[in-house]
Amino acid sequence: MEHNDFLELIDSYIDNDISESDRVAFLEHASACDSCAEELRSAEALRDVFDQMDSSVSVPLDLQAAWRKSIIADASAKKRKNVYRVIYAAAAALVLVFGCTFAFKNAPSAKNVMNETEAAGVSESKSVPLYSEAVADSVETADYEISFAAERKFTVENVADAAAEVEQLATEYEASYTASQIDSNTIEIIVTINNSACEDFLASISRVGKQTMEVTSDTPSETAAIRVTLQAK
Amino acid sequence: MLNNANYNERELIRKAQNGDPNAFNTLLGAHEQRMYAVACRMCKNEEDAKDCLMDAMMRVWRSISAFKGDSAFSTWVYRITVNTCLDELRRKKKKAETSIDDLLEVGWEVRDSSLTPEESEVLREKLAFLKKEIYQLPEDMHAAIILRDIQGFSYEEISNILDINVGTVKSRINRARSRLRKQILQHPEFFDIKNRSN
Numbered sequence: 001m002e003h004n005d006f007l008e009l010i011d012s013y014i015d016n017d018i019s020e021s022d023r024v025a026f027l028e029h030a031s032a033c034d035s036c037a038e039e040l041r042s043a044e045a046l047r048d049v050f051d052q053m054d055s056s057v058s059v060p061l062d063l064q065a066a067w068r069k070s071i072i073a074d075a076s077a078k079k080r081k082n083v084y085r086v087i088y089a090a091a092a093a094l095v096l097v098f099g100c101t102f103a104f105k106n107a108p109s110a111k112n113v114m115n116e117t118e119a120a121g122v123s124e125s126k127s128v129p130l131y132s133e134a135v136a137d138s139v140e141t142a143d144y145e146i147s148f149a150a151e152r153k154f155t156v157e158n159v160a161d162a163a164a165e166v167e168q169l170a171t172e173y174e175a176s177y178t179a180s181q182i183d184s185n186t187i188e189i190i191v192t193i194n195n196s197a198c199e200d201f202l203a204s205i206s207r208v209g210k211q212t213m214e215v216t217s218d219t220p221s222e223t224a225a226i227r228v229t230l231q232a233k
Numbered sequence: 234m235l236n237n238a239n240y241n242e243r244e245l246i247r248k249a250q251n252g253d254p255n256a257f258n259t260l261l262g263a264h265e266q267r268m269y270a271v272a273c274r275m276c277k278n279e280e281d282a283k284d285c286l287m288d289a290m291m292r293v294w295r296s297i298s299a300f301k302g303d304s305a306f307s308t309w310v311y312r313i314t315v316n317t318c319l320d321e322l323r324r325k326k327k328k329a330e331t332s333i334d335d336l337l338e339v340g341w342e343v344r345d346s347s348l349t350p351e352e353s354e355v356l357r358e359k360l361a362f363l364k365k366e367i368y369q370l371p372e373d374m375h376a377a378i379i380l381r382d383i384q385g386f387s388y389e390e391i392s393n394i395l396d397i398n399v400g401t402v403k404s405r406i407n408r409a410r411s412r413l414r415k416q417i418l419q420h421p422e423f424f425d426i427k428n429r430s431n
Contacts, residue, residue, distance in 0.1 A: 010410075011403065014410075043410065043414055045425070046363070046382075046410065047382070049356065049359050049363055050363075050382045050383055052356055053343065053344060054343060055270070055383065056266060056270065057270040057273050058266070059266055059269045063283050063286060063287075066287060067287050067290040070287065071257055071258055071290065071291070072255075074254070075252060075253075075257075078252065079252075
């Protein structure tokens with residue numbers, strides 16, 4: 001075995017991690033080489049001192065307590081931080097909700113816009129494309145069930161012309177009206193009129209076409225609602 | 234059959250990762266002595282060793298959710314411990330705070346044995362001498378020799394702890410031992426080299 005080989009194997013020998021054949025060759029070289037023998041003796045002296053060291057070290061009681069306490073304290077601090085995060089997030093969410101609610105409340109409502117639009121002369125839903133907006137002089141949206149003072153149904157030659165005539169008569173009697181197309185052959189007009197003019201109005205519309213239905217009821221209110229249905233022949 | 238000790242450790246790790254400090258304290262209680270031993274042998278004084286243990290424990294706690302189980306838990310813990318001590322050594326090196334003559338006694342004691350008082354005293358002096366030499370080694374060799382020759386970790390374990398390959402571990406230990414042997418050979422009578430037989 002060469003000197004360099006010996007030095008390469010010295011750690012394996014000290015660690016007792018050497019093959020039997022290498023161990024024999026290693027020791028044979030040490031017995032023949034003074035410097036390598038000295039190297040081996042110093043390696044063994046080093047190993048012997050370490051082997052006689054007390055490998056265990058007692059942890060002082062105050063240190064044992066201190067690190068445990070610091071971990072528990074850190075865990076509590078983390079928990080508090082998470083709780084605060086949840087609270088802040090909830091508060092932010094509430095501010096957002098209230099802010100949006102407030103903003104929406106103060107914004108012009110769809111219903112108000114609708115009412116203003118209708119007052120400007122635009123018919124309600126189901127309104128009929130048979131006649132122009134200029135002709136349709138409309139009123140409030142009927143979003144509640146109307147109790148009619150009278151109902152009349154007519155079959156007519158021309159639904160659009162008949163509707164225009166009914167609307168004209170309503171204007172003359174200072175009534176308000178709203179018209180809607182039920183189907184391609186039928187228009188319905190709701191007329192709101194002063195009760196005192198109701199009888200005369202009903203008499204005047206009888207000429208628009210052939211009456212097919214007549215319902216009249218007493219209404220105690222000042223205004224009367226009349227439903228006029230015009231159907232093409 | 235499940236290894237109960239491993240199962241318990243896995244369960245404690247899981248709980249600790251979920252933020253349970255008591256589970257963490259139980260888990261690390263099994264490692265604190267060895268961690269403190271490493272700290273005492275890496276640091277120059279008792280105060281630094283205690284600070285390193287505190288810091289290492291906190292580092293383990295704060296990063297435990299990152300432990301994926303790729304290595305043994307103990308290996309991961311000692312890695313953090315060694316790195317904490319190396320950080321402290323580097324910091325103190327810059328400040329040159331502790332003299333080599335005032336090194337820590339704790340962790341460098343002779344094991345109770347059947348030695349006579351005189352023999353024990355001689356052994357203590359040899360240990361004190363080697364301790365000084367070890368503290369003057371470059372930090373990579375210092376850590377390697379502590380972990381191998383004093384803490385008794387295997388080369389593979391040291392490789393995982395220091396996050397270097399086994400060849401590098403062997404190289405560092407070889408160079409550290411070679412330096413220490415050189416010092417011993419400069420004091421042959423003190424170490425009684427001449428009278429030793431192979």
